[in-house]
Amino acid sequence: MKVVVDMNKCQDHGQCVFAAPDVFQLDDNGRLAYVSDPDDALRDEVEEAADVCPLQAIRIEG
Amino acid sequence: MATQRIIVAGASMGGLRAAEQLRGAGWTGAITVIGDEPHMPYNRPPLSKDVLAGKAPFESLAFTPRPNVADVEWRLGTAVTAARLADRVVELDDGSEIPFDGLVIATGMRPRRLRCEGPAAGRHTVRTLGDAEALRAELTRPGARVVVIGAGFIGCEVAATAIGLGVRDVTVVDPLPLPMVGPLGGLLARSLLERHEERGVRFVLGTGVSGFRGEERVTGVVLSDGRVLPADVVVESVGSVANTEWLDGNGLDLADGVLTDGRLRVGGLPYVVAVGDVARFPNARYDGVPRRVEHWSIPGDTAKHAAKALVSHLTGAEADLTLFAPLPTFWSDQHEFRLQSFGSPGLGLADVRVLDGDPDGDVLVGYHCDSRLVGVVALGGHAAATGAARYRAQLLKQPALTA
Numbered sequence: 494m495k496v497v498v499d500m501n502k503c504q505d506h507g508q509c510v511f512a513a514p515d516v517f518q519l520d521d522n523g524r525l526a527y528v529s530d531p532d533d534a535l536r537d538e539v540e541e542a543a544d545v546c547p548l549q550a551i552r553i554e555g
Numbered sequence: 556m557a558t559q560r561i562i563v564a565g566a567s568m569g570g571l572r573a574a575e576q577l578r579g580a581g582w583t584g585a586i587t588v589i590g591d592e593p594h595m596p597y598n599r600p601p602l603s604k605d606v607l608a609g610k611a612p613f614e615s616l617a618f619t620p621r622p623n624v625a626d627v628e629w630r631l632g633t634a635v636t637a638a639r640l641a642d643r644v645v646e647l648d649d650g651s652e653i654p655f656d657g658l659v660i661a662t663g664m665r666p667r668r669l670r671c672e673g674p675a676a677g678r679h680t681v682r683t684l685g686d687a688e689a690l691r692a693e694l695t696r697p698g699a700r701v702v703v704i705g706a707g708f709i710g711c712e713v714a715a716t717a718i719g720l721g722v723r724d725v726t727v728v729d730p731l732p733l734p735m736v737g738p739l740g741g742l743l744a745r746s747l748l749e750r751h752e753e754r755g756v757r758f759v760l761g762t763g764v765s766g767f768r769g770e771e772r773v774t775g776v777v778l779s780d781g782r783v784l785p786a787d788v789v790v791e792s793v794g795s796v797a798n799t800e801w802l803d804g805n806g807l808d809l810a811d812g813v814l815t816d817g818r819l820r821v822g823g824l825p826y827v828v829a830v831g832d833v834a835r836f837p838n839a840r841y842d843g844v845p846r847r848v849e850h851w852s853i854p855g856d857t858a859k860h861a862a863k864a865l866v867s868h869l870t871g872a873e874a875d876l877t878l879f880a881p882l883p884t885f886w887s888d889q890h891e892f893r894l895q896s897f898g899s900p901g902l903g904l905a906d907v908r909v910l911d912g913d914p915d916g917d918v919l920v921g922y923h924c925d926s927r928l929v930g931v932v933a934l935g936g937h938a939a940a941t942g943a944a945r946y947r948a949q950l951l952k953q954p955a956l957t958a
């Protein structure tokens with residue numbers, strides 16, 4: 494599974510962090526950092542994270 | 556046996572999430588989503604922000620449906636005009652009738668309009684993509700004088716976006732003494748008022764609107780105290796009305812949206828559920844009083860819960876049917892500030908405390924009921940919103956309020 498976040502869209506809401514904390518994090522400045530090739534076992538969480546992104550900036554490939 | 560069918564009425568965020576969650580809950584029968592807008596589901600929050608500002612083309616608003624809804628039938632540009640719930644049939648505006656086994660009510664809200672005489676041209680609301688595009692075209696006319704009626708979230712967002720677009724003359728009118736004071740309380744409302752005024756938004760507060768001036772199109776807004784505000788563009792953001800007329804005649808409680816039980820089922824019928832803005836549900840996290848919650852987080856939360864309840868009833872599958880107890884979350888972007896809310900600040904307006912920072916800068920405010928934290932709101936830069944998130948776990952752990 495590949496995760497792509499459109500960083501031009503991302504506005505650092507952090508909702509993805511609640512949904513999938515192993516994949517998405519906010520750094521000390523409140524900016525998003527993420528794992529782009531998470532384990533497939535995390536698919537449910539990542540799908541949830543994509544759903545709850547207010548900007549719909551998260552895409553899952555494969 | 557004929558294929559079983561679930562009908563989803565309303566093709567916006569709630570309708571899409573419902574279809575996805577029905578499949579997620581194991582529904583293999585047919586799903587038909589019926590929506591009166593011509594578009595596939597799209598995201599509304601940017602309408603009063605980036606769309607008005609010209610920063611978000613339609614392609615960037617459309618939701619990407621999950622692959623599990625590839626076989627769902629979408630009937631767009633089609634309204635549901637009536638339902639006979641006991642017979643399990645809906646009627647459409649093209650004259651057809653569709654039988655169903657299960658029904659998801661996801662018809663949302665429409666803007667409330669002021670019932671004042673006057674020309675219609677120049678008066679806008681913001682709910683749909685068409686609304687936002689029409690308003691944008693008028694805001695960008697040089698020298699436009701803009702009057703926003705209603706100092707709630709959408710009114711204040713529109714005012715801030717207009718200032719950001721370079722509109723010089725923006726006035727917000729509201730009968731209440733402060734903007735957004737109902738949901739947020741005085742402390743943050745005063746801070747927001749100052750931030751808006753510093754950036755050029757004018758407020759006329761404590762006064763309602765009694766009419767409009769103009770022949771062909773609006774030229775002014777008449778206030779209840781008799782004053783007239785000159786206006787070329789008027790935005791009415793005075794609340795919303797639930798789209799439930801099509802459910803009339805079924806003996807449902809439609810006093811404010813559709814009343815549901817704690818599993819989002821409607822009218823005691825286990826094969827009818829409601830999701831999103833239109834659902835008036837009790838939240839087991841709080842006092843059991845059914846309320847509508849017009850937050851972006853709710854269509855997804857309700858869809859997940861309602862789909863499980865509906866599919867388990869229709870298929871006899873086991874499901875975890877706990878009572879619905881979402882933690883509401885809400886945000887609003889105005890000028891360079893973000894409001895970020897977790898929980899239900901509205902239930903704790905009698906006991907508001909600054910948790911961190913101060914109201915002139917980044918501030919974090921806690922709302923309490925019986926000394927228990929029920930909501931947290933941050934106002935400031937993006938980092939302030941991250942601060943509010945620190946309280947999310949605490950809010951989730953609080954015991955339920957009792958009725």
Ligand SMILES: Cc1cc2nc3c(=O)[nH]c(=O)nc-3n(C[C@H](O)[C@H](O)[C@H](O)COP(=O)(O)OP(=O)(O)OC[C@H]3O[C@@H](n4cnc5c(N)ncnc54)[C@H](O)[C@@H]3O)c2cc1C
Binds near residue numbers: 564682
């Ligand atoms: C301008 C704007 C800005 C917002 N900003 C924020 C924000 O910053 N933060 C936040 O948390 N929330 C925000 N929200 C709220 C959020 O967008 C809503 O909570 C969400 O859209 C609700 O989704 P829904 O599917 O329940 O209802 P809706 O989006 O209202 O969808 C209902 C759909 O059903 C259709 N319909 C109605 N009647 C019928 C019928 N009889 N037959 C067929 N179709 C019908 C409607 O046309 C509509 O397409 C904003 C809303 C608006 C309008």
